[in-house]
Amino acid sequence: MDLFYFTGTMQKGILLVPAxxxxxxxxxxxxxxxxxxxxxPVLPLSRGSLAIKELLRMANIxxxxxxxxxxxxxYNLYARWxxxxxxxxxxxxxxxxxxxxxxxxxxxxxxxxxxxxxxxVFRRAKDIIEExxxxxxxxxxxxxxxxxxxxxxxxRIRGFNQExxxxxxxQGLSGTYPSFTEAPIFGIGLFPAFPHxxxxxxxxxxxxxxxxxxxxxxGYTTDETRVYVIDKMDETFKRPYEIAREIxxxxxxxxxxxxxxxxLYSRAxxxxxxxxxxxxxxxxxxxxxxxxxxxxxxEIDELPVITEKNNEVLQEGMVFAFEPKFVIPEKxxxxxxxxxxxxxxxLERVTEIPIDIIYL
Amino acid sequence: MDLFYFTGTMQKGILLVPAxxxxxxxxxxxxxxxxxxxxxPVLPLSRGSLAIKELLRMANIxxxxxxxxxxxxxYNLYARWxxxxxxxxxxxxxxxxxxxxxxxxxxxxxxxxxxxxxxxVFRRAKDIIEExxxxxxxxxxxxxxxxxxxxxxxxRIRGFNQExxxxxxxQGLSGTYPSFTEAPIFGIGLFPAFPHxxxxxxxxxxxxxxxxxxxxxxGYTTDETRVYVIDKMDETFKRPYEIAREIxxxxxxxxxxxxxxxxLYSRAxxxxxxxxxxxxxxxxxxxxxxxxxxxxxxEIDELPVITEKNNEVLQEGMVFAFEPKFVIPEKxxxxxxxxxxxxxxxLERVTEIPIDIIYL
Numbered sequence: 001m002d003l004f005y006f007t008g009t010m011q012k013g014i015l016l017v018p019a020x021x022x023x024x025x026x027x028x029x030x031x032x033x034x035x036x037x038x039x040x041p042v043l044p045l046s047r048g049s050l051a052i053k054e055l056l057r058m059a060n061i062x063x064x065x066x067x068x069x070x071x072x073x074x075y076n077l078y079a080r081w082x083x084x085x086x087x088x089x090x091x092x093x094x095x096x097x098x099x100x101x102x103x104x105x106x107x108x109x110x111x112x113x114x115x116x117x118x119x120x121v122f123r124r125a126k127d128i129i130e131e132x133x134x135x136x137x138x139x140x141x142x143x144x145x146x147x148x149x150x151x152x153x154x155x156r157i158r159g160f161n162q163e164x165x166x167x168x169x170x171q172g173l174s175g176t177y178p179s180f181t182e183a184p185i186f187g188i189g190l191f192p193a194f195p196h197x198x199x200x201x202x203x204x205x206x207x208x209x210x211x212x213x214x215x216x217x218x219g220y221t222t223d224e225t226r227v228y229v230i231d232k233m234d235e236t237f238k239r240p241y242e243i244a245r246e247i248x249x250x251x252x253x254x255x256x257x258x259x260x261x262x263x264l265y266s267r268a269x270x271x272x273x274x275x276x277x278x279x280x281x282x283x284x285x286x287x288x289x290x291x292x293x294x295x296x297x298x299e300i301d302e303l304p305v306i307t308e309k310n311n312e313v314l315q316e317g318m319v320f321a322f323e324p325k326f327v328i329p330e331k332x333x334x335x336x337x338x339x340x341x342x343x344x345x346x347l348e349r350v351t352e353i354p355i356d357i358i359y360l
Numbered sequence: 361m362d363l364f365y366f367t368g369t370m371q372k373g374i375l376l377v378p379a380x381x382x383x384x385x386x387x388x389x390x391x392x393x394x395x396x397x398x399x400x401p402v403l404p405l406s407r408g409s410l411a412i413k414e415l416l417r418m419a420n421i422x423x424x425x426x427x428x429x430x431x432x433x434x435y436n437l438y439a440r441w442x443x444x445x446x447x448x449x450x451x452x453x454x455x456x457x458x459x460x461x462x463x464x465x466x467x468x469x470x471x472x473x474x475x476x477x478x479x480x481v482f483r484r485a486k487d488i489i490e491e492x493x494x495x496x497x498x499x500x501x502x503x504x505x506x507x508x509x510x511x512x513x514x515x516r517i518r519g520f521n522q523e524x525x526x527x528x529x530x531q532g533l534s535g536t537y538p539s540f541t542e543a544p545i546f547g548i549g550l551f552p553a554f555p556h557x558x559x560x561x562x563x564x565x566x567x568x569x570x571x572x573x574x575x576x577x578x579g580y581t582t583d584e585t586r587v588y589v590i591d592k593m594d595e596t597f598k599r600p601y602e603i604a605r606e607i608x609x610x611x612x613x614x615x616x617x618x619x620x621x622x623x624l625y626s627r628a629x630x631x632x633x634x635x636x637x638x639x640x641x642x643x644x645x646x647x648x649x650x651x652x653x654x655x656x657x658x659e660i661d662e663l664p665v666i667t668e669k670n671n672e673v674l675q676e677g678m679v680f681a682f683e684p685k686f687v688i689p690e691k692x693x694x695x696x697x698x699x700x701x702x703x704x705x706x707l708e709r710v711t712e713i714p715i716d717i718i719y720l
Contacts, residue, residue, distance in 0.1 A: 010555050012521075012540040029646050030538045030555075037552040068435075074520050075430040075438040076451065091436065140507035147500035152554040153525055154514065160434050161372075165513055178390045180372040192397040193579025193658070194512040195370050195390075219553025286389050286404075298553070 001156060001298045002069055002096050004219065009037035013045065016059055024059050052084045067092030072158065101295055101303040102317040107220060108341060111296070111319055114215035114222040115339065115350035121146045121167075121213050122226050122353050129209060129360055131230050132202055136190065139169040139198035142213065152216040155223075157181070158299045165197040168212040174199045175210055175333035178287030182301075184325045185210055185225075185283075185333045205231045208241070208334040208357075210325075214300060221300045222350055223321040225337035230360045237334040240326035241357065243275055244336045247324040248355060256346045261310040265292050268324055269308065277326060284327040293322040296339060318342040319350070361516060361658045362429055362456050364579065369397035373405065376419055384419050412444045427452030432518065461655055461663040462677040467580060468701060471656070471679055474575035474582040475699065475710040481506045481527075481573050482586050482713050489569060489720055491590050492562055496550065499529040499558035502573065512576040515583075517541075518659045525557040528572040534559045535570055535693035538647030542661075544685045545570055545585075545643075545693045565591045568601070568694040568717075570685075574660060581660045582710055583681040585697030590720045597694040600686035601717065603635055604696045607684040608715060616706045621670040625652050628684055629668065637686060644687040653682040656699060678702040679710070 004010050006023070011030030017023045025040035028051065035042045043058060045051055063086040070078065070091035082089060103111065124145045129138055143166055147153060157164040162181045170187040179186035179196050189195045203209060208227045215222040227241065247268040255264055272281045282289050295302030296319055304312050304320060319342070325335025339350035364370050366383070371390030377383045385400035388411065395402045403418060405411055423446045430438065430451035442449060463471065484505045489498055503526055507513060517524040522541045530547040539546035539556050549555045563569060568587045575582040587601065607628040615624055632641045642649050655662030656679055664672050664680060679702070685695025699710035 004553060009552055010540055011538075030540060031646060033537055033548075033552070033555060070435040070439075073435050075428075075433050075435050077520060078435040078438075079430075136510070137508055139513075140504050143507060143513075144500050144504035147503060148497055150496070150550060152550055153499075153503075153557055154523070154554075160437060163514070177393055178371075180370055180390060188393075190510060190512055191578050192369055192393070193364060194514075194576075195393060197513055216554075218551050286391060 001158070005100055005298060007034070007038045007040055009034045011037075014055060016055070016061070018059070018061060019064070026055050026058075052081065056084070063087050065090060069093045069096065097303050100297055102315060103297060103319050104317070107297065108317070108319070110218035110220035111222060111339070111341070111350055114217035114220045117146050117149045117151050117215035117217060118213055118222050118224050119351045119353045120149050122211070122224070125211055125226070125228060126358050126360065129203060129228055129230070131205060134200050134202055135169040135171060135174065135187070135198035136200060138203065139167050142169070142211070143167050146213070146215065150217060152219065155214045155216050155221050156299045157301050159301050162301065163196065164214065164300050166214055166216070167198070168196065169198040169209065170333065171201065171203060171209045172207045172332040173330070174201045176284065176327050176329055176331070178283065178285075182289050184287070184289050184323065185212065185327060185335060203230070206234045207332050208233060208237050210333050210335060212337060219298050221296050221298070222339050223296055223300055223337060224339055224351060225323060225325070225335055226353070226355070226358060227334055227336065228358045228360055233357065234332075236328060236331050239275060240277055240280065240328070241334045243271055243277060244324040244326065244334065245355060247271055248322065248336055248338055251322060252340070252347050252349070255314060255340075255342075257314055257316045257342055257344045259314045261304050261306055261312045261314060262308055264306050264322070265308045265310075268292055280326040280328050282325060284329050287327060292324060293320045295320050314342045316342055316344055361518070365456075365460055365658060367394070367398045367400055369394045371397075374415060375400075376415070376421070378419070378421060379424070386415050386418075412441065416444070423447050425450060429453045429456065457663050460657055462675060463657060463679050464677070467657065468677070468679070470578035470580035471582060471699070471701070471710055474577040474580045477506050477509050477511050477575035477577060478573055478582050478584050479711045479713045480509050482571070482584070485571055485586070485588060486718050486720065489563060489588055489590070491565060494560050494562055495529040495531065495534065495547070495558035496560060498563065499527050502529070502571070503527050506573070506575065510577060512579065515574045515576050515581050516659045517661050519661050522661065523556065524574065524660050526574055526576070527558070528556065529558040529569065530693065531561065531563060531569045532567045532692040533690070534561045536644065536687050536689055536691070538643065538645075542649050544647070544649050544683065545572065545687060545695060563590070566594045567692050568593060568597050570693050570695060572697060579658050581656050581658070582699050583656055583660055583697060584699055584711060585683060585685070585695055586713070586715070586718060587694055587696065588718045588720055593717065594692075596688060596691050599635060600637055600640065600688070601694045603631055603637060604684040604686065604694065605715060607631060608682065608696055608698055611682060612700070612707050612709070615674060615700075617674055617676045617702055617704045619674045621664050621666055621672045621674060622668055624666050624682070625668045625670070628652055640686040640688050642685060644689050647687060652684060653680045655680050674702045676702055676704055
């Protein structure tokens with residue numbers, strides 16, 4: 001994704017950014033699209049084992065200190081470069097992630113477009129969900145609704161061995177299990193080989209139906225959650241839902257450029273503790289996650305991460321998903337998630353859809 | 361996926377297989393599901409930076425030669441282990457990939473189940489496709505059809521920076537562009553940030569509509585392609601389609617356990633050359649791929665890879681997608697793909713659906 005971020009094209013290649021002089025964009029495959037999509041002149045690169053040497057020869061660079069994305073780059077690929085290069089190889093992922101943390105207007109518009117898909121899907125959910133349908137049926141129909149509006153079809157996640165569904169429809173017990181992906185509520189999925197997302201469980205009355213859906217447009221991800229209930233909601237979930245709502249409303253009213261990120265966490269945590277809901281907040285037991293929100297952009301796990309320990313302050317152009325959620329063991333789940341764009345004077349919501357429970 | 365392959369669960373953990381003694385399965389998160397899903401006793405592992413040391417202490421292993429999946433493992437994770445371990449770290453991916461190449465009966469049944477989703481989707485396509493629809497609309501509807509039949513929602517691919525759509529619907533020019541994923545025909549997608557899969561192009565008469573769809577059930581992937589045509593097919597594509605069909609029929613009739621893999625490639629290539637179609641076979645120009653098929657299983661890029669240079673012979677229990685395809689620049693694409701299970705006496709088709717062109 002970093003290559004796309006810097007070049008504007010996903011075609012197969014390598015961007016070499018020297019300390020002095022212009023970046024060199026080598027493309028191995030897809031040169032026609034790369035030329036059309038990228039502002040950089042495209043340098044075609046032959047495929048195969050000599051590609052690296054050829055690249056270095058063409059760039060007339062044979063030594064120096066090299067930066068690569070060592071959080072993503074598989075060891076074998078690293079080793080191949082290691083053998084060809086003189087000089088140290090260092091991890092530039094943290095720098096790139098910080099660059100990508102602040103979104104341009106182009107990016108904000110793509111995120112808003114992505115949010116329009118989310119809004120459409122949440123509106124359609126009201127008409128689609130019926131008692132007795134499986135979580136899978138609801139998910140399949142809503143995925144279709146998003147896709148026909150131009151959803152790119154998948155969301156990208158950077159973390160190693162993490163996976164991200166476009167949609168997770170979950171209710172009751174199926175939402176209470178921990179997931180290998182770092183998310184407070186992620187569904188149990190259809191089978192052990194795909195243990196996240198919607199399951200075969202049938203939708204019942206009274207329990208919150210939690211729908212977590214991510215838009216995807218021009219590569220940009222959004223990520224929001226709403227709660228649907230058939231008939232009246234089970235008492236267990238009323239206070240947790242109200243606290244989630246209060247946390248979002250409170251955050252929307254006080255946070256702005258300059259607010260310490262950890263304050264978003266600590267104010268929420270304080271409310272939760274006061275209500276004696278801390279055990280259930282952001283997961284239960286080993287399923288608990290340490291964040292209350294996460295940056296979104298080309299990937300769904302970007303900076304800033306909203307945690308207790310993040311010493312960053314909010315900056316204009318940051319975009320983050322904010323998701324107070326509760327997992328109540330043996331019972332079910334409830335929670336809300338909205339996406340915020342940080343502005344000088346406050347937070348801007350990416351979608352306009354209300355956060356109220358939708359009663360069916 | 362290797363962890364799932366060996367343990368039966370996708371929960372977050374580490375499997376340590378010592379040279380002597382029983383494997384040790386450490387689980388960091390999702391212990392309840394891991395216990396339920398895996399035959400191995402689950403050893404809970406605390407999260408955080410001391411996890412590695414704790415693991416080694418519990419296993420009473422402090423030295424030796426360590427095997428890890430260095431084709432996948434990001435460098436930073438490798439480096440973290442490197443600092444904690446004494447002894448050499450070697451790449452065991454090639455051995456694991458060879459183990460996974462031969463499927464058990466459990467796996468074959470999951471693959472057949474996955475194939476039933478594919479068959480359903482190809483049958484539904486006949487009723488769904490209409491002139492004037494966008495490729496995206498067709499893809500969205502067919503994805504929905506597969507998903508409601510229990511498709512797991514995504515396909516997994518092992519190769520670094522490769523991506524795989526569940527479905528690619530493509531016609532005419534939109535199919536002719538190379539992709540960063542190693543596939544002969546992969547669509548142009550909706551925007552530069554997602555340059556594969558269905559596009560906004562509208563379905564026309566006469567040009568082949570190529571639908572490449574992958575089933576996914578219990579983690580197991582299938583991968584087949586059929587051609588749909590509204591009205592009569594443009595002359596350009598008739599011989600290429602016939603050659604694709606002949607290649608599949610020829611392969612189905614001669615290949616069996618013991619057949620050299622490269623013979624599948626060379627017999628096909630010979631037919632293609634005789635017809636003077638070599639330039640268009642398996643991609644055009646820089647978009648050409650070197651394989652005519654690939655193993656399928658938990659991932660879509662497994663062994664064996666059907667190439668000119670593969671010195672392997674077919675073995676019972678191998679499963680591969682076989683995809684003679686043609687890319688005709690400035691015109692369009694055509695091709696067929698079927699999945700074969702290798703048996704002692706011959707090849708078994710995963711789905712029973714015919715490979716004829718479906719006229720609409």
